[in-house]
Every structure is written in structure tokens, then in C-alpha cells.
Amino acid sequence: MNKSDLIDGMAEDAGITKAAAKKALESFLGNVEKSLKKGNRVSLVGFGSWSVSRRAAREGRNPQTGKTIKIAAKNVVKFKAGSDLSNSVN
Template identity: 90%
Template sequence: MNKSDLIDAMAADAGITKAAAKKSLESFLGNVQTSLKKGNRVSLVGFGSWSVSNRAAREGRNPQTGKTIKIGAKKVVKFKAGSELQSSVN
């Protein structure tokens, strides 16, 4: 399912227009992104939670040449599925 498929499904399930569903989805995604940028955790009970973690700098290898390279530190987004989501998939 891609973004447009999700918008179509949301519009059909909620009985709203596709434009309203798109605006709702973009608002949700924007608010999650803003919260994560601030370093906050976003949690939806039963669905899952997003958090930001720091990944330390490390050394890696260029697969083409085998030469050692430095990989810089960065922040990464992590998602942990909630129990209801996990059990619905299994």
C-alpha cells in the first residue's frame, strides 16, 4: 500500500473526501515528524511507538574497494510495533 492507496482507504472508511483524508494524513505525519525532531517519543497504544536514537560514529568498508571509511554519527528513527499490531500480523 502506498500513500495514495492509504488516502483512498481512509476516505472510504471515514466517509470523507479524498482531499480531507489527504489533509488528515499529512497533518498526522507532520506532527509525528515535528515531535521526533524535538526529541520526543510518539506512542499510539496498541499500534506502536516512534523514537529517536543516536547512532555512534563507526568505521565501515567500501564494498567496491575494500577500503576502510569513516561513517559519521547520526540520529535514527526507530519504530516498535505495539502488541495489538504485532498479534494481528501473526
């Protein structure tokens, strides 16, 4: 499923226009992004939660040459599925 499929499904399920569904989805995604940028955790009970964690700098290897390279530290987004979501897929 891609973004346009999700918008179509949201519009059909909620009985709204595709434009309204697109606006709602973009608002949701924008608010999740803003919250994560601030370092906050976003949690939807039963569905899952997003959080940001810091990945430390480390050394790695270039697979083509075998030379050691430095990999910079960075923030990564993690998602942990909630129990309802996990149970529905199994």
C-alpha cells in the same frame, strides 16, 4: 500500499472526501515528524511507537575497494510495533 492507497482507504472508511483524508494524513505525519525532531517519543497504544536514537560514528569498509571509511554519527528513527498490531499480523 502506498500513500494514495492509504488516502483512498481512509476516505472510504471515514466517509470523507479524499482531499480531507489527504489533509488529515499529512497533518498526522507532520506532527509525528515535529515531535521526533524535538527528540520526543510518539506512542499510539496498541499500534506502536516511534523514537529517535543516536547512532555513533564508526568505521566501515567500501565494498568495492575494501578501504576503511569513516561513517559519521547520525540520528535514526526507530519503530516498535505494539502488541495489538503484532498479534493481528500473526
